[in-house]
Amino acid sequence: MTLQHSRPLGILCLERGGTPSKSRPGSILHPTTFSFPVISDIVEGAWADVVIRGDPPLESAYVAAARRLVEQGAVAISSNCGFSMRYQSSVAAAVNVPVALSSLLLLPTLLRQLPVRRKLVILTADSSCCDEALLGIEDPAQRARVVIGGIEGGKLWQNEMVRPPPYTETSEIEADVVACLGRLQVAHEGVAAILCECTGFPPVASAIRRITRLPVYDVTDLCRMTMASVA
Template sequence: MFQSRRPLGILELDEGLPAESSLRVPRPGGLLNPATFDRPIVTEIVEGAWPDMVIRGDPSLEGACVAAARRMVERGAAVISSDCGFFIRHQAAVAAAVNVPVVMSSLLLVPTLLRQLAHPHKLAVVTADSRHFGEELLSLDNPRDRARVVIGGVEGGEFLHNALMRPPIQTKVDQIESEVSACVAQLRAEHPEIGMLLMECTGFPYVTNALRRHTGLPAYDITDLCRLTLAAVCLD
């Protein structure tokens, strides 16, 4: 039954890793692990999409994103996502180019999550690098909504340093949890109104459950959005 289901398609960063690299083996609970969704996964590397270029927002990558998404649809993908939340900059172009649902980033959830929260509660978005997190990534036109979103990043830590290496170095889950927990703790100290968490980075689903336990807050990540979208399409 598992193998008969239409796959989830994921646009991958171009990290210069050989096919046999141990870093290409998906870890439990991650976006690239088929067991996370109980269905196959197909991937296509976006040529030239090095992590630093995607985080900074290089517009020249749009054509490569569209081409990779189309290849995955040809391979049977039922839904298209990506393995970096900053790919949201190419959400509109990819969605216009294929005939399946496209969810490039957990940031698509921001408007919906705000409406789950009563005033004056705030939504905390935790990102890999807040230095390149522009207002346009939130897709919020209402200033009152924008005032209810706070942004925190783990830039300066081991996780981002390792991710930006060419090729990247895998960071231990305990280290990711430590860095993300510290970021959330700082945000909550500055904004005690925080009532919900959203993980932008696709490397954070490994620690989302730990954050839920430690904080007692609802926490969302890209795997939640993918599950929701996959549940809305045909399982065949």
């Protein structure tokens, strides 16, 4: 059954330097991705490189943008950068609607879905910055089941480090991801599912499923689940 919703999902967006944001089919901001309306607001100062590294603090800017979205009618809040997970608690405490800023929120649930000897891959924009605080896993046995692979140095990463960031073609994103998956397949056995941290990856999720023949999850899945809860 397709979810029909008259009230919007609010998306907290990265800075783009005033340039129009061109969304890709399948992305969190593309008009055909969801069956419910979406509104967005830019988080002041939230350039991709700043949010990925986690400095300087952007808590007040995230909270202010989330409040503006709620004032405009948003019944749930997400974001277009998985590293916004750093501000999940602050935003959730500041607004009276469900907040799901990152697909990383799915991590504990997905681990419990898998056999205990199988692993889950997190595909991220930058594995060097996908730290333990973002994962939130305290059990060493569970942490050992998580494999992190990043596309740092690839075309999407290079473009997102520029201000304003140029558009990255979907084919270039897919090439970055396929190269990362190739490295992971050589280094790790027993992978049973993939979680895309980066919100740039949903447009290539189908390709990842086709290549790996594994379940693939991303922020769009989290958004649909969250909006279904308030329908």
